[in-house]
Amino acid sequence: MLTAVLLGVVAPRVGLAQSSAPAPMAADSTRGLLRPGDVIRLRIWREPDLSGDFPVDETGTVTFPKIGAFRVFDYTTAALKAKLLESYAVYLRNPSVEVTMLRRINVLGAVQRPGLYPIDPTMTIADALAVAGGATPSGDQHHVVLVRNGVRVTEALSAETSIAETPLRSGDQLFVPERSFIVRNSGLVAASLSVTASLIIALFLRR
Numbered sequence: 103m104l105t106a107v108l109l110g111v112v113a114p115r116v117g118l119a120q121s122s123a124p125a126p127m128a129a130d131s132t133r134g135l136l137r138p139g140d141v142i143r144l145r146i147w148r149e150p151d152l153s154g155d156f157p158v159d160e161t162g163t164v165t166f167p168k169i170g171a172f173r174v175f176d177y178t179t180a181a182l183k184a185k186l187l188e189s190y191a192v193y194l195r196n197p198s199v200e201v202t203m204l205r206r207i208n209v210l211g212a213v214q215r216p217g218l219y220p221i222d223p224t225m226t227i228a229d230a231l232a233v234a235g236g237a238t239p240s241g242d243q244h245h246v247v248l249v250r251n252g253v254r255v256t257e258a259l260s261a262e263t264s265i266a267e268t269p270l271r272s273g274d275q276l277f278v279p280e281r282s283f284i285v286r287n288s289g290l291v292a293a294s295l296s297v298t299a300s301l302i303i304a305l306f307l308r309r
Contacts, residue, residue, distance in 0.1 A: 134223075135176045138162055139206055139272030141220050142174065142182070146190065147198035155204070155220065168193050179203045205270055209234035211278035212241030221265060228261035230276055242281040249275040 136142070140158045144166065152167045162175025169189045174182055183201040190197040204220040207230065214235025221230050227246050237243040245258035248270060259268060259276075270276075 134178055134266070136162070136174045136178075136182065136203060137272060138175070141204040141206060141272075143200075143202040143204055143220075144186070145200040145202075146194070147200075149194065149197070152190075157206075205265070205274075206272045207270065208273075208275040209278075210275050212238045212280045213278050214238060221270075223264075223266040223270075225265050226261065227259050227263045227265070227276065230265060231261070231278065237278050240280045241278045243278060245279055247277050247279070249277050 136158055138158050138160045142156045142158065142164055144153055144156060146152045154167075156164045156166060158164050158174060161173075163171050163173050165171050166186070166189075169186075169192075172185075172189070177185070179201055182203075183199055186201060187197060187199050190199065202222060204222055206218055207221045208216075208218050209230060210216045213231060214237075216234060219230070219233045221233065228243060231237055231243055231246070243261045246261075247254050247258055248256040248268060250271070250273075254277075255274075256268060
């Protein structure tokens with residue numbers, strides 16, 4: 103009886119994102135290209151007024167200082183940098199341009215500060231969680247899952263996985279599950295099992 107109660111208590115809690123089977127993912131031929139919802143971080147040397155973070159709207163357009171509305175849909179980072187260099191050269195002498203493509207990602211679950219954050223694809227899963235304050239003491243950062251429209255689309259991602267190696271898009275979620283009760287309370291579980299074993303042995307010896 104005691105063993106049965108113990109097993110019922112220590113059974114790990116499974117979240118909604120964990121219980122959903124991963125959706126089959128076709129090869130993503132647009133990975134690495136700009137999409138609506140992304141953010142372009144533009145840094146122009148010695149031109150702080152022209153630098154900043156600029157969102158890509160639903161039409162794939164970004165409005166940059168001086169050059170105005172600019173359609174960036176399906177640009178790679180390298181191609182966009184070349185285009186911006188060409189455009190700003192009209193106004194600036196030998197401009198030095200740095201372009202970073204960011205994804206706006208919801209980092210949710212067992213993290214310190216859940217919320218929407220701009221994530222650089224060169225970052226790892228651990229880096230992305232650090233932006234949200236890191237995993238809580240009960241969070242399992244080695245089994246993060248990617249969720250899109252309420253459906254899990256990847257197997258668990260490790261902390262070392264590069265964002266660029268995942269199909270992560272703006273609007274997706276990185277969900278950090280809680281570690282199981284057994285892992286979080288290994289000392290208590292070990293002690294409880296020891297007590298249970300002692301009681302079983304004592305009852306057996308009395309027969």
